[in-house]
Amino acid sequence: MIDWDNGLRVKQNDLYLDSRRPQRLCFVSHAHTDHLAAHDRALGTPQTLAIAKLRTSFASEIVLPFGQKYSLPDIEICLYSSGHVLGSAMLHGSVAEGSFLYTGDFKLRPSLTVPPAEPVQADWLIMETTYGKPFFRFPPRQQVIDELLDRVAKALANGFQPIVLGYALGKAQELIRILTDAGFPVTEHGAVAMLSSIYEKQGVNPGPRRRYRSADFKGPSALTLEERGVLIAPPNVARSAFIEQFEKRVTMMCSGWALLSGANYRYGVDHVLPLSDHADFDELVELVERVRPKKVLTLHGFAEFADYLRDRGVDATTAKPDPQLRLFN
Ligand SMILES: [Zn+2]
Structure with a gap:
């Protein structure tokens, strides 16, 4: 049903899934640059394709809103929110052999700027496993938000410029909403502003x-x-130099990798906060429980997640084969 041929592909009709190389036909799950290439024909939500076109170009497009069925030769597809960033989608496909769900990047926790993920049942589940180790369990979202607001309030009270760093697509807009809902004025960097205006449109x-x-x-x-x-x-x-112009500053980075010791040194900031747009370990497990697949293929992140599932009786393997051998066909 699904295989790897210079990228993840639905065998029946050569529909690629988030290929990083240009393809004849490719599903673009969301517009982060590590999921984009200049495809002949790109398939995605209106929001994803609008943002993607800031970064690459497609000869033609299939624009598909959430929940609308669409037929390609030998496959019927439907997109559902993946809860990651604006327009991010999971793709559900039905072929003669059965059904599959490809998640792209996803999270199950709520967000103020993205509709919640809607995983649906499928025979095969192809899922991202960025944080696929039990170590990666994020604290409750409100606890992280409270820490962020507390650090920002203290910085302002002490005359320090609070600077909060997050990816320009998705994380930055969520941060703006969190901070402005709490009554803080916000100034956004130009790279963020460009994407915030797309959110608004x-x-x-x-x-x-x-x-x-x-x-x-x-x-x-x-x-x-x-x-x-x-x-x-x-x-x-x-x-x-942009940051260094602020002599009195407090810098904070928001990322799931904040859980790793020394993350503040790695990012070059004063504080790190584990506010993530990806599923943590427990959400990865929850997704498998909700989709109830017969087979799981894992993608990105820690390959150990497939081992974890196999130990619990789930037929699971990594989606990208070892260069030496093809793991599935
Ligand atoms: Zn992403």
Whole structure:
């Protein structure tokens, strides 16, 4: 039903799934750059394709809203929310041999800016397992949010510029919503602003915010710290001159990898917070329980998750074969 041929593929009709190489026909689960290539024909939700086109181009598109059935030769498909970022989708496919669900990146925890994931039953489950080790269990979301708000409030009270780093697509908009809901003013880095405006055009307003201008931070017309509020920026600015212009600053990075010791040094920030757009270990297990598949293929992250499932009687293996051998056909 599914195999690996320079990328994950539905054998029946050469429909690729999140291929990183250009393909004739490919499902794009969401618009993070590690899931994109310049395909001849891209299939995805309206939101995903709108964002993807900022980063690559497609000769043609199949635009498919959530929950709408679509027929390709030998396969009927339907997209469901994966709860990861705006427009992110799981693909459910039915072929003569049975059904499958391909998750792309997903999470089951709630979010303020993305509809909840809707996993549906399938015979085969092809799932991302980024955090597929029991070590990766995130604390309750509210606990992480409370810590974020507390650190931001303390920084502002002490005259330090709070700078919160998160991926420009998805994490940044969720952070803006969390912070503005709590009453903090927000300034967003230009890379974030471009994606926030797409969120807004697609009907998801991250919240009131101003776009970064150096004149707001320095010089005669500079705003007060209280007016500028929290600065939201992508992770790649952590060690840049952009950050270093703020002499008194408190920097925070939001990522599931925050659970690893030394993560603050790795990211070059003062604090790390485990706010993730991916499923943690328990959510990965929960997904398998909800989908009730006959077979599981794992993708990305820790291969041990397939071992964990096999030990519990689930037929599971990694989706990407070892270069030396093909594990399935
Ligand atoms: Zn992603």
